[in-house]
Amino acid sequence: MxxxxxxxxxxxxxxxxxxxxxxxxxxxxxxxxxxxxxxxxxxxxxxxxxxxxxxxxxxxxxxxxxxxxxxxxxxxxAPGASVGHRVVRHADRPELPAGPGTRKYLITPRPLQNLEIYGGEFDPGASTGDEPYAHGDAQEIFMVLRGRIVLCLGPAESAACHELAAGDTSEYRTSTPHRMVNEGSEPAEVLWIISPPTRTGA
Structure with missing residues (x-):
């Protein structure tokens, strides 16, 4: 044939x-x-x-x-770029630049509309950086899924710090300087949920 x-x-x-x-x-x-x-x-x-x-x-x-x-x-x-309902597999999550001992992933499929969700992993002693950072002016919810994280809100010299365990959350504006650090002896896993998207990440 x-x-x-x-x-x-x-x-x-x-x-x-x-x-x-x-x-x-x-x-x-x-x-x-x-x-x-x-x-x-x-x-x-x-x-x-x-x-x-x-x-x-x-x-x-x-x-x-x-x-x-x-x-x-x-x-x-990309194949299926025009499909409205999209699935992001765990292995296919885009990894974003992060500091030593920290891994950050975009969970929400692009294009971002009303919110964006990032996942993060912190090795013991790892943090988001030495200084607090801010981005845009949206609502951000930070949630610890596993381990313990110290979340500091406000300028470094006057920050209010909170120790969060698995299941704990905190809400703040992305314009508020913030910093996260894993001061525990076990890895930690977290989520950042931001609405509306700030385009500059969590």
Missing amino acids: AQVTQPQPGPEAEEVRLGIAIRAYRTMRRMTLRSLAAEAGASPSFISQLEHGRTSVSVGMLRRIAGALGITVADLF
């Missing part, structure tokens, strides 16, 4: 798929054409043509569009 060769998608098909992905992510983010265009530095008519697969786009512009959507360029070309 002769083998049937499937036709390879041409540039037009790629542009159509890219447009569908951009429109799907924009809809998930509840962004208008105008708001996406403003954040990406493009015109609404260009974004409209791009979403309908009627024009090509430079790498630089594509990066700006992806950034405005809260995703990466690779996300736009």
Whole structure:
């Protein structure tokens, strides 16, 4: 039996798929054409043509569009990018830069909409850094899943520190300087839940 060769998608098909992905992510983010265009530095008519697969786009512009959507360029070309219901497997969670002895993962699938959730692991003695940090001005809930964490809120010289055990939570604004440290002898696992997303992480 002769083998049937499937036709390879041409540039037009790629542009159509890219447009569908951009429109799907924009809809998930509840962004208008105008708001996406403003954040990406493009015109609404260009974004409209791009979403309908009627024009090509430079790498630089594509990066700006992806950034405005809260995703990466690779996300736009991933299989199933236009699927609304998404699953993030434990092994596939994106790992974010963190300090020595600390691991941080993005749990919520992109694009981030109303909230973002990060998971973290602290080895004994590990912390988020020597100095408290802040990001944006959103509501943040910090929860200890395993182990014990000391959470300090406020500037370093006047911070209020709380020891949290598994199941304990704390709520504060992301604009409040905060620092976490594992002063125990066992690894600790935590969650950061932030609403709305601050785009700069937990």
